[in-house]
Every structure is written in structure tokens, then in C-alpha cells.
Amino acid sequence: MKEIEYYLDCSSPWTYLSFRGILKLRERKDFKILWKPILVGGIFNSINPSVYESRKNPVKEKLDYSQKDMEDWACLRGITINWPKIFPINSVKAMRGAFYFLDDDSNLEKYLEKVFEAYWTLGHDISSDACLSKIVEDLSVEANKFLEFIVKPETKSKLIENTQELMDRGGFGSPTFFLNEDDMYFGNDRIQLIEEQL
Secondary structure (H helix, E strand, C coil): CEEEEEEECCCCHHHHHHHHHHHHHHHHCCEEEEEEECCHHHHHHHCCCHHHHHHHCCCHHHHHHHHHHHHHHHHHHCCCCCCCCCCCCCCHHHHHHHHHHCCCHHHHHHHHHHHHHHHHHCCCCCCCHHHHHHHHHCCCCCHHHHHHHHCCHHHHHHHHHHHHHHHHCCCCCCCEEEECCCEEEECHHHHHHHHHHC
């Protein structure tokens, strides 16, 4: 069975769109997703500061089109995106939390969906312990155990390692996919190309 490595951070709306897209693709094609939670802010700070510059000095026409583009994709993916009041968000706790479910794809996917929805649809603060506690409790996980897990040194290290690994492989943002180890695709709209390769 083919494997697709999927580097993702829930703080990106395009990653939410790609999350739905890759799951839909899996219904049509036979492959395994290797989930790689990352902290995209760490990448921007290290090698891709142009993202911050473009936010400071946006091109109005490009911004307007980007909004339309996102709405079109959201419609296609069956997602409601309401731009959150807190943006950008510190997603470090949420992304560390993904490792709690990493050995159980079904629960990991439910967790990620809930985090994406909480932030991008409902506008909740996914950087807060209270928000994350509610999410995991809905998955029948004890919040205290989860909160203890995400502050463990080894959990912190895993997120840092995944983020560095993506940069070492030539990645510069979220979502990034790898097919056959070295065939990289960046962005929600590259899923069609991945499908063709599969």
C-alpha cells in the first residue's frame, strides 16, 4: 500500500481544506496517511518570513481574490470558514495534542476535525486549555491526562523534530505532502496532482 506523508498545522485554513480533501481522496484511492503534526509558525520564523511581510503589506486585489478562492474551496469541501477574531493563533498545544492520538488514526482524524472546526468555523481559542479540554472530553479522553501529555518534554520535542524534518526536506509551509518519500506537494489544490500520481 502506498503511503502519503502529511505535514499539517491546524492554524491554516488551507490545511483544513486539504484535510478534508485528502480524506476524500482516500475514499477513492488506496493509501495510508502518515500524519506529521508541525508548527508552521516555526517554519515562517526560520525560513519563510515573507508570509509575515505579505500580511503587513497585503495587495488588495490578491487578498480579495484569495478570499473568494477560499470560499469556493470551502464550498467544494463542505466546510464553513468564518475568519476567527484571533489570527494568527498559537497552535502549539493543539498540534502537540495530535501526538496523543497518533497511534489511532480514527481518533486522530476526529481530534483534528474538531480542532479545525473549533477554530475555523466556531472561532474558538484553540490555544486555551479549556477549549482543548472540551474537544478531548468529547472524544472520551480525560482532559487532565491530555494536558499533562502536551507539556511533556518528549511531546514538545516531537513537534520540533517534525517541523525541522519538513524544513530539511525542502518544505516551507502547511499543508505539505510527500509521495514516494521525495515527491513533494504543497497546498490544498495539489491533491488533484497527487491523485494523478496515485
